[in-house]
Amino acid sequence: MKRTVVVICDGLRADMIRPEWTPNLCRIEKDARVFQDHNSVFPSTTRTTAASIATGCLPKHHGLEGNCVALDDGSGLQAYSVGPPEFRDKLRAVTGRTLRRPTLSERLKDHGGGVVYSNVSAGAAYFHDPDGFGTIYHRLGSYGPGVTPITDDRHQVTSHDSAGDAALCERFCDEALGAQTHAYSLLWICDPDHTQHEVALGSPRHIQSIMDADACAGRVYGRVKELNAAGEDILLLVGSDHGHETVGGVVDLNALLVEAGLKENTTSTDVVVASNGLSANIYLSDAARDRLPRIIPFLRELDDVDQVFTGTNLARLGHRTDTALAIAVTTKGTNEANEFGIPGIRTAVQDPLHTDTRIGCGQHGGLGPNEQNPFLMACGGGFLPGSTDSKKSSAIDLAPTILRHLDQGWDDMDGSPLDQS
Ligand SMILES: [Zn+2]
Structure with a gap:
């Protein structure tokens, strides 16, 4: 057989x-x-x-779309971890399918x-x-x-x-x-x-x-x-x-977007950051969609952000461009070695839904050569x-x-x- x-x-x-x-x-x-x-x-x-x-x-x-995705169950976009057993039913309830x-x-x-x-x-x-x-x-x-x-x-x-x-x-x-x-x-x-x-x-x-x-x-x-x-x-x-690569630092994209006046507050449903460890997907509500031309250059200027993908570049990464998912960002890193000689050190995106990001330990999620x-x-x-x-x-x-x-x-x-x- x-x-x-x-x-x-x-x-x-x-x-x-x-x-x-x-x-x-x-x-x-x-x-x-x-x-x-x-x-x-x-x-x-x-x-x-x-x-x-x-x-x-x-x-x-x-x-x-990620280890963490944003869904709108009628009360606005919110980030959910895909990890817990109940997420499968949540996705089916919100989107009608898995x-x-x-x-x-x-x-x-x-x-x-x-x-x-x-x-x-x-x-x-x-x-x-x-x-x-x-x-x-x-x-x-x-x-x-x-x-x-x-x-x-x-x-x-x-x-x-x-x-x-x-x-x-x-x-x-x-x-x-x-x-x-x-x-x-x-x-x-x-x-x-x-x-x-x-x-x-x-x-x-x-x-x-x-x-x-x-x-x-x-x-x-x-x-x-x-x-x-x-x-x-x-x-x-x-x-x-x-x-995996070594986490060299953590950037809080949520807080930076709020500080810049591009997101209402850290828990608001207009602009939602879904951290995927060493990258993030950013979702925009219909009402916030017109902020895209301001959010893109803001992200590109951030010290810890490497690449910003939207539109056709987001499609090239393997994602739809006709949903609330509007932007993907990867973080900056180097191929320098850690204290044990393992190359690859990169910034992680702050993730309120997961606790597995620790500075000096391993993480993944982006496009780094070792990830x-x-x-x-x-x-x-x-x-x-x-x-x-x-x-x-x-x-x-x-x-x-x-x-x-x-x-x-x-x-x-x-x-x-x-x-x-
Ligand atoms: Zn894995």
């Missing part, structure tokens, strides 16, 4: 795949085709990238089905299959087809750390790579990302979290190798969703072992690659199947 197995080590930078830190990934590399210029989407956040991996589409088509393109689990519902084991935020887990065509296991709530809550022994609470990742990986190997065969099985572990938000990149705790993630990838690889040797035809994709430096390797499924591909690839290319292996079409996707040799 043809199957596809995906392992995502959240936040692991391609340049941190080193023999001394990731012996298993280095072993997989020798047996895989390695995509040397693999990229995230914009913003380079876990939840947006998860939706892009699930749909093969950019945010302009799947509709999940994602705007079918997910892998939907496309495969009559062709072997999909199952997701995720140890990141609930939002990042649920947006693989928000309308319940397959099964999702997550510590804050597991769901079967029809978004039916799983409340029996199959729902297990894993800790949100490396130990939880290891426990989930063990289950994945026993179940998804055991008797419960789905056409598409995904394991998404929280480290090293989870640890990177808490410690300095390159510090001993960080390196340990990389080694723990590497052990999970090695375990899945070993199991897939056994199954393929026994006659299965499994395509294994191992990768990450984005990289846009996830890794990807494809093993089995006709990919030439021990080969490299220097062409640009992206998170949106995973879904069409998976569907090609399963002899399914990949219509209406922004991505393309990866070259096998």
Whole structure:
């Protein structure tokens, strides 16, 4: 039977795949085709990238614009975190739908089905299959087809750390790579990302979290190798969703816009800043739309702002331009190394909805070279072992690659199947 197995080590930078830190990934590399210029989407956040991996589409088509998005539920625009379990229902209630393109689990519902084991935020887990065509296991709530809550022994609470990742990986190997065969099985572990938000990149705790993630990838690889040797035809994709850079400082765009008279007050609904860590999306109400010609030059003059995208430039980043989302900004950074020799230091955007931005620790969300430096390797499924591909690839290319292996079409996707040799 043809199957596809995906392992995502959240936040692991391609340049941190080193023999001394990731012996298993280095072993997989020798047996895989390695995509040397693999990229995230914009913003380079876990939840947006998860939706892009699930749909093969950019945010302009799947509709999940960031880790934080602004919605108007009738009382004006307000920023919401996509992370909590209840956000999926909020989005459906406000917009009438969840994602705007079918997910892998939907496309495969009559062709072997999909199952997701995720140890990141609930939002990042649920947006693989928000309308319940397959099964999702997550510590804050597991769901079967029809978004039916799983409340029996199959729902297990894993800790949100490396130990939880290891426990989930063990289950994945026993179940998804055991008797419960789905056409598409995904394991998404929280480290090293989870640890990177808490410690300095390159510090001993960080390196340990990389080694723990590497052990999970090695375990899945070993199991897939056994199954393929026994006659299965499994395509294994191992990768990450984005990289990280060190937070060098924090800019409060909300406060600066208020100070400049371009936003009524810090909680007003006219101009809403949705922080995505090292970038932000800015939403304008209809009434505030005429402020755009004043807001753009104001943002461009700010010391901590790097690029300002609007109109066709925002479209080029992969976003719609006919909604309240009017501007995206990235922050300034350098490729200087931190105290542990890890390059990439950048300013973060103040985020009242998340607490994972700490000066001196890791963060992501923008276009920095080390944020846009996830890794990807494809093993089995006709990919030439021990080969490299220097062409640009992206998170949106995973879904069409998976569907090609399963002899399914990949219509209406922004991505393309990866070259096998
Ligand atoms: Zn992530």
